Amino acid sequence: METIDANSHKLKLISREFAGFEASFGVQASYFKKLTGWDIEREFEEIHRLYDRMIAGKEALSDSHDLFLCVTDWLPEAIQQGLLVPLNEFLHADPPEGWPLAWSSSMRGLQTDKDGSVYGIAYHDGPEMFIYRSDLFNDQVEKEAFYKEYGYPLEVPETWSQFVDTARFFTRPEEGMHGALTASYPDGHNNVYDFLIQLWSRGGELVSSDWQPVFHQSIGQEALQFLVDLIHKHGVVPKEALEMDSVKSGNYFAQGSVAMMWNWAGFAAVAEMPSMSIIAGKVGTGLIPKGDGPDGRHMSLNIYWILGIPVGSTNQAMAYQFIKETASAAMDKATSMCGGNGTRLSTWRDDEVRKQFPYYRNIEIVHQNVNSPLPIPEYPAINEVLSQMVDDALNLRCSVSEALAKAAGQVHNILKKGGYC
Incomplete structure (x- = not known):
């Protein structure tokens, strides 16, 4: 020593x-x-x-x-x-x-x-958690309006389909309000983690037991399409999220114009600090929603x-x-x-x-x-591939299936070079 x-x-x-x-x-x-x-x-x-x-x-x-x-x-x-x-x-x-x-x-x-x-x-x-405006979810007028529109109670969404319903309900462009927020800037950080959470929460995996990429299969298609649709189909996530990393998205949420997000728990802390937030005391947390299918599970990142x-x-x-x-x-x-x-x-x-x-x-x-992501030295290279894949899909440079197929081929080559398959 x-x-x-x-x-x-x-x-x-x-x-x-x-x-x-x-x-x-x-x-x-x-x-x-x-x-x-x-x-x-x-x-x-x-x-x-x-x-x-x-x-x-x-x-x-x-x-x-x-x-x-x-x-x-x-x-x-x-x-x-x-x-x-x-x-x-x-x-x-x-x-x-x-x-x-x-x-x-x-x-x-x-x-x-x-x-x-x-x-x-x-x-x-972290860990990543579901973070939401508790004042909105607890408001009796909002509760009654949501039930009237969707036929079930306004609560922390259990599944991703409930998440979409809730996000649509709270998206009010005329009030400068969006139902949800993602951190979709291609920094190889949250844009990749968003995809992994969507993949894992539906029962999917990155690779098989014999190190073959499987994230481009049906569950992966569903996962990545979900992220694309939040912005481009449902319109519940502002397009500005494409330029937001986790820090910027956390700060944006703290300004009160978003109803819910999944993000690092530290940004629930930011939202509870009066010096940085206008919604301090109005923030709730819970488990991240799960996939709607039989393999759906609440999942976060370690x-x-x-x-x-x-x-x-x-x-x-x-x-x-x-x-x-x-x-x-x-x-x-x-x-x-x-x-x-x-x-x-x-x-x-x-x-x-x-x-x-x-x-x-x-x-x-x-x-x-x-x-957790694959605990191998080659993971940072794989992470870069996944980051580009998500960014291409979110910015509509190619279809979800094309982005996934290209990434799967690149990940296969990285794993093969590393001697895994």
Whole structure:
């Protein structure tokens, strides 16, 4: 284990740009400075650029940064390429408070390699949840009007067909109101996750047990067509969503002109913060709807952000100290109170956190039915294919079947090159 360079007194952190991360890392950096005297220089980058720099461009091999907030989608590639420091020795000698049982097993698996090496500690959790305007759903006039039009009660939709009914009901262009919102900007993030949720919630899968692409078959057709139809057929999602990533869509929802969406739980937090939202106190959360068929299931994504150490860091021991302190119960709670999503069970169950952000009552329930993208080094390349596929379909450059067929061929070639099939 390397020694701490007492003369540098500065750690350099790189993260995805997000107001919640900027606020939480600000609190944690201030705490760490008081504790150790070390400054945390913080850089925030757009998600695609973050991947291009730290993973594809292998900037993690340089000494440009000491701390890297990395999404779990990228970890198999990062581990294979030797871009992150395994933390086993640090964890054994000086573990974080409550390690490892203070975290759900779902928050510890994706950063652990097959040999048991751990490459980071969860910093920010999703999960994706159903988020809606509770004031609209609880309004008696709205309830009566919905029942009169659709013949069943206005409630959190259980199925995607009910979701469409509800979205149509609340879409009122003359009032500047849309029933639903997606984050459809082609950043390889939510536009792909939207497709995966639609696929999985209908009982579909990306690949078969023998690594053959199957996402282009009938369930995949239904899933992708659903996303296209929300914008172009039903008109319940504003076309501006084609230019919105998850952050922009979360901020848009907080301005009150959308009735419901499925998105990261952190954006329910944004909508509950009076400084950022006009609908604070009027937000509800629940399970994401399921497919209408017999294989339909409520499903969310198990994807989260871990704080790790780039292998090129010259301050690895002190970087670990920052990770350890930031993973404490108090600092994990600070992540949540600043608008991110803490990852410890204590934070999920904290009364103050739940009072400020009621959706925390549902996080453990959501985690009972989650899936993750393929945990292979080739997944980022597959993800790019899926992102282009969804974007082509949503922008009507080709038909849904054409977009799926093209993507399936490309994914097959990637898997074949990797020796999977």
